[in-house]
Structures are given as C-alpha cells and as structure tokens.
Amino acid sequence: MVLAVELNLLWQLIWSSTLAGVGISALFSLVILSVARAGEARRAGQGGGAAAHFALAAIAFALFAAGVVLGVQTLLDK
Amino acid sequence: MAHDFVLWIVVGTALAFDFTNGFHDTANSVATSISTRALSPRLAVALAAVLNFAGAFISLEVAATIATGIVDAAVVTPAIVFAGLVGAIAWNLATWYFGLPSSSSHALIGGVVGSAFAAEGSEAVLGSGIVDKVVVPALVAPLLAFLVGGIAILVAYRIVGRQRPGPVVRGFRLGQLVSASLLALSHGTNDAQKTMGIIFLALVANGTLAADADVPTWVVISAAAAIALGTYAGGWRIIRTMGSRIIKMDPAQGFAAQGVGAAVIMAASHVGFPLSTTHVISGAIMGTGAAKRVSAVRWGVAGNIITAWVLTLPAAALAGGATYAVVAVLGTEDVGPITVSGLLLIALAIVLGRRLVGGRTLTAEG
Numbered sequence: 001m002v003l004a005v006e007l008n009l010l011w012q013l014i015w016s017s018t019l020a021g022v023g024i025s026a027l028f029s030l031v032i033l034s035v036a037r038a039g040e041a042r043r044a045g046q047g048g049g050a051a052a053h054f055a056l057a058a059i060a061f062a063l064f065a066a067g068v069v070l071g072v073q074t075l076l077d078k
Numbered sequence: 079m080a081h082d083f084v085l086w087i088v089v090g091t092a093l094a095f096d097f098t099n100g101f102h103d104t105a106n107s108v109a110t111s112i113s114t115r116a117l118s119p120r121l122a123v124a125l126a127a128v129l130n131f132a133g134a135f136i137s138l139e140v141a142a143t144i145a146t147g148i149v150d151a152a153v154v155t156p157a158i159v160f161a162g163l164v165g166a167i168a169w170n171l172a173t174w175y176f177g178l179p180s181s182s183s184h185a186l187i188g189g190v191v192g193s194a195f196a197a198e199g200s201e202a203v204l205g206s207g208i209v210d211k212v213v214v215p216a217l218v219a220p221l222l223a224f225l226v227g228g229i230a231i232l233v234a235y236r237i238v239g240r241q242r243p244g245p246v247v248r249g250f251r252l253g254q255l256v257s258a259s260l261l262a263l264s265h266g267t268n269d270a271q272k273t274m275g276i277i278f279l280a281l282v283a284n285g286t287l288a289a290d291a292d293v294p295t296w297v298v299i300s301a302a303a304a305i306a307l308g309t310y311a312g313g314w315r316i317i318r319t320m321g322s323r324i325i326k327m328d329p330a331q332g333f334a335a336q337g338v339g340a341a342v343i344m345a346a347s348h349v350g351f352p353l354s355t356t357h358v359i360s361g362a363i364m365g366t367g368a369a370k371r372v373s374a375v376r377w378g379v380a381g382n383i384i385t386a387w388v389l390t391l392p393a394a395a396l397a398g399g400a401t402y403a404v405v406a407v408l409g410t411e412d413v414g415p416i417t418v419s420g421l422l423l424i425a426l427a428i429v430l431g432r433r434l435v436g437g438r439t440l441t442a443e444g
Contacts, residue, residue, distance in 0.1 A: 006210070010218065012349040013342075018226050020341035021362075024257075025230035025334045029237035032249035036241045071260055071344040075136050075267050 024067050030060035084415045088156045088280040091163045091419060093304040094426070096273035098170040099182040100130065100308020103269065105316040106179070106339070106359045107261035110332035113321030116254035119312070126262040127310035133266020134274075134302030147207035148187055149194040151279075157410035158193045158402065159280045164422060165189030165398025169390060171426075177315035177323075178386040181354035184212055186272055188394030196399035197406070211352050212391055219353040220361030220387075223342050227365030231334040235370075238330070250329035257336030264343045265355050266305060273301040320360065323379050325367030335362040357387065 034057035041049035107129075108122035117125065149158075166182070166189035173180040187208070194202040238246045277297050281287040287294075325331070339359040346353040360383060367375040405414030 006214070009349050009351050013218070013345055013351045014222060016345040016348065017222055017338075017342040018229070020345055021226040021338035022230045022233055024337045024341055026233045026237065028250075028253045028333065028337070029234040029330075032246055032253075033238050033241060035249070036238075036245045039245070068256060068260065071340060072263065074344045074348045075133070075264055077348075 020067065020071070024064060027060050027064040027067065031057050031064060034060060082284070082286075084156050084160070084412060085280060085284045085286065087415045087419045088160045088163070089277055089300075091160055091167070091422070092273050092277045092280070093300055094422075095163045095167050095170070095182075095186065095276075096270065096301055096304035097308035097311075098167050098174070099269050099273070100127075100305040101311040101313040102170045102174050102180075102182055102308075102316065103265060103356060104309045104311075104313050105320040106355050107258050107265055107336075108312075109317045109320035109359075110327060110335050110363065111254045111258045112317060113327055114251060114254065114329040114332035116251035116329060116332065117258065119317075122258065123310055123312045125259065126265075127306045129259055129262035130266035130270070130309045131302045131306035133263040133268075134270030134305060135298065136263070136267045148204060148211060149190055149207075150198070150202045150204065153194065153198045153202045154279060154283050155197070155410065156280050156284050157405050157415060158197050159190065159276060159283065160415050160418075161193035161196070161402035161405055162186070162190030162398045163276065164401040164418065165192055165394045165396070167422070168397040168401075169394040172393075173386055173390075174313050174315060176386075177319040178383055179316050179320055179356050179360055180383075180386045180390045181216075181356045182269065183272060183352075183354050184216065184387075184390045185394040186276070187212055188391040189398035190276075191391070192395030192398030192400075193402040195395070196402040208391070215351065215353050216357060216387060218351075219342070219346075219357035220364075220384075223338060223358045223361030224365035224368070226342065227335055227338045227362035228369035230338050231331055231366040231369045234330050234334055247329050250333040253333045254329065254336060257333055257340055260340035261336055261343070261355070261359065262309075264340060264347070266302070268343070268347070268355060270301045270305045273304065274298060277301065319379065319383075320363060324360070324363050324376060324383070325374050327363070327367065331363075331366040331370065335359065335366045338362040338365070 034053045038050045038053035038057060041053055104123055104126055107126045108117070111117040111122045112119050163186070166185040169180070169185040169188070170182055191203050191208065274293055274297050278287070278293055282289050327335070339362045342358045342362070343353060343355055364375050364380055401418060405418055408414035408417050
C-alpha cells in the first residue's frame with residue numbers, strides 16, 4: 001500500500017514537472033519568436049502580420065504569466 | 079527550562095546553519111543568471127536574498143519539519159540537535175570550500191541521524207524515513223530535472239532556432255529575471271523552514287514550548303534573516319561551478335534550466351514529494367547541456383558533484399556522530415555544547431578569514 005502511494009506521488013510529480021517545465025519553456029520561446037516576427041513584419045510594412053504576431057505573443061505571455069502565478073500559488077498553499 | 083543557555087547555543091547554531099544554507103545554495107538561483115549575463119553578480123545575489131527572505135514567510139508548515147520521520151522524536155535532546163547541526167555545518171563548509179553543490183537538507187538530515195545514532199543507538203534512527211526522504215528523492219530529483227531540462231531546451235531551440243541571435247538572447251535574459259526569482263522564492267520557502275523546524279524541535283525538547291504550539295515570530299524572522307544574509311554573502315565557489323564549470327551555457331539553456339528547476343520544485347511541493355533544490359537545478363543544468371551536445375557537459379565535474387551527493391548523508395552523519403561523542407565526553411548538559419560551540423566559532427573565523435585568499439576548487443578540470 002505504501003509503495004502504491006509513493007508510486008502514485010512519483011507519477012504525479014513526473015507528469016506535472018514535465019508539463020510545467022516544458023510548457024513554461026515553450027510558451028516563453030513562443031513569446032520571443034512572435035515578438036521577433038512581429039518586428040520583422042512591421043519593418044516589412046506588413047501591419048496585419050505584425051498585429052497577428054503581437055496577438056500570438058500576448059496570448060503566449062498571458063499563459064506563461066498564468067503558469068508563474070500558479071507556481072507562486074502552489075508555494076502559498078503549501 | 080534548566081538548560082536555557084544550551085538552548086540558546088542550539089538556536090545560534092541553527093541560525094549559523096541557516097546562514098551556511100543560504101550562501102551554499104545561492105548558486106541554485108543565481109548561477110545561471112550570472113553565467114548568461116542576465117543579471118550582474120551583486121544584483122543577482124541581492125534579488126535572491128530578498129526573495130529568500132520573503133519566501134521564508136510564505137509557509138509555516140512546521141509539521142513538515144526536516145527531522146520528522148527521520149529520527150525518533152521522543153529521544154531528541156538539545157545536545158543531539160546541536161551535534162547534528164554542527165555535522166551539517168561542517169559538511170556544508172567542506173563542500174563550499176571545494177566548490178561542490180550538495181544538498182543542505184541532506185546534510186542536516188545526516189547530521190541529526192549521526193548524532194541521534196551516537197546518542198541512542200540504531201533504534202533512534204528510522205530507516206524507512208531515510209529511504210523516503212533522502213534516498214528516493216536523491217535518485218528522482220536530478221534524473222527528472224535532467225530529462226525535463228533536456229526536453230525543454232530542445233523544444234525551445236526548435237521554436238526560436240531560426241531567429242536572429244540578438245532578440246533571442248535578450249528575450250531569454252529577460253525571462254531569467256522571472257525564472258531566477260521563482261527559484262529564489264521557492265528556496266526560501268523550502269529551506270528556511272528547516273531551520274524554523276529545528277529551532278522549534280529544540281524549544282520543545284527543552285520544555286520551552288509545547289509540541290502543539292505555534293512557531294514564535296522571532297523564530298520566523300531570525301530564520302528568514304539568516305538565510306537571506308547567507309544568500310547575500312554569496313557562495314561564489316559554487317556559483318562558478320554551477321554557472322560555468324558543468325556546461326558553458328547560453329541564455330536559452332539558462333532560462334530552461336531555471337524554468338525547469340522551478341517547475342520541478344513547485345510540482346514536488348504540490349504533490350508533497352521532498353526534493354533537494356540543489357539536486358534539481360544541477361540536474362536541469364546538466365540536462366540542458368547534454369541535450370545540445372552530450373560532450374558539452376564536463377562529465378568529470380558532474381561526477382565530482384554526484385560523488386558529493388552520495389557522500390553527503392554518511393559524511394554529515396559521521397561529523398554529527400563525532401560531535402555528539404565529544405559533547406557526551408565533556409557533558410551534554412552545559413560544558414559539552416559550550417566548549418564545542420566555542421571551538422566551532424574559532425574554526426569558522428579561520429575558514430572565513432581564508433576565504434579571501436581562495437582555495438583549490440576540486441571541480442576544476444585539467
């Protein structure tokens with residue numbers, strides 16, 4: 001029974017760490033990519049493309065920020 | 079209440095351990111930021127110190143104190159706690175001197191286990207607690223962080239790989255402000271708790287507090303201040319090892335290592351799995367390096383670090399046990415702790431005096 005509980009904890013730790021760790025890195029990379037592409041589009045005079053990339057950057061950043069808040073909330077709830 | 083003087087020696091020693099915990103583990107949250115030039119060294123340690131201080135106030139869950147489930151609480155005396163702390167401080171200073179990032183939590187557990195064993199024999203030590211709180215986490219933490227760190231950096235490279243380096247470098251350096259802050263906050267939350275727990279244990283063992291009492295405010299403030307001051311002092315030898323001797327990292331790797339480190343620590347907090355912040359961040363750094371190129375990791379340095387991890391529990395236990403033996407010979411009531419703490423202060427003065435001179439760093443290759 002004890003082993004089952006520990007394995008359950010371990011499994012939760014593995015999937016939540018992978019999701020959070022890879023997710024936070026991917027989201028912030030998307031922010032950088034989108035901001036960079038928005039800048040390129042703006043310089044090329046493509047206003048619509050720039051706006052779309054900025055919107056994507058804003059969404060990715062909002063999700064990244066939500067992940068950070070969730071992390072701090074986890075510490076507060078300890 | 080008869081041994082208040084010894085109690086205050088124990089409290090002082092616990093705060094000294096907290097200070098060593100702070101400067102030993104500064105590298106966990108600042109090494110990658112400094113290495114990638116996301117932050118200047120002084121700003122990085124100042125930020126880490128402030129967030130460690132703040133983190134110490136976030137949770138007061140002393141039920142999760144470090145000694146619970148490791149040794150039989152009924153046999154713990156202030157002298158045992160004192161000897162255990164001395165063992166942990168000794169190991170922290172030894173690993174700091176050689177620039178090796180090792181777990182301060184495991185050092186504290188080892189010290190208390192060794193002193194309890196020396197005082198009461200093997201029945202005072204709870205073997206299952208050591209497996210649950212030390213052995214399994216020591217295997218899981220670096221391996222998990224290594225794998226997640228490797229996946230995270232590959233995903234990051236895949237996303238930004240075709241972009242011009244300038245904006246990417248600036249972006250990840252900016253991101254490191256957030257990831258370093260999260261790591262420092264989680265470190266303060268986790269590690270200042272250990273000192274609060276150990277002081278609380280000593281107060282209960284001395285009869286000063288009831289076991290179900292709240293943690294006194296002065297304990298919280300002094301533990302927070304000690305870890306913050308230690309963090310601000312900065313363990314530069316370990317910062318150099320983690321920041322540039324394991325891998326030569328770029329800002330994307332620095333961000334991924336810190337982000338994964340924070341994610342793993344917070345996920346572990348969430349599910350109630352005790353992990354060492356040092357093991358997690360070291361594993362993540364190695365993972366982000368190995369994913370880029372296996373030979374990018376200096377495996378000789380990594381091997382020295384892993385050896386230190388393996389030795390932490392037995393070495394701290396040996397030091398804690400030896401300290402208790404000396405205390406027991408001199409007298410566990412007053413003379414022993416007073417004499418040993420006096421010797422410890424002299425030794426600390428010598429070590430800190432030599433700090434500026436500098437010592438050989440074991441992890442330096444070649």
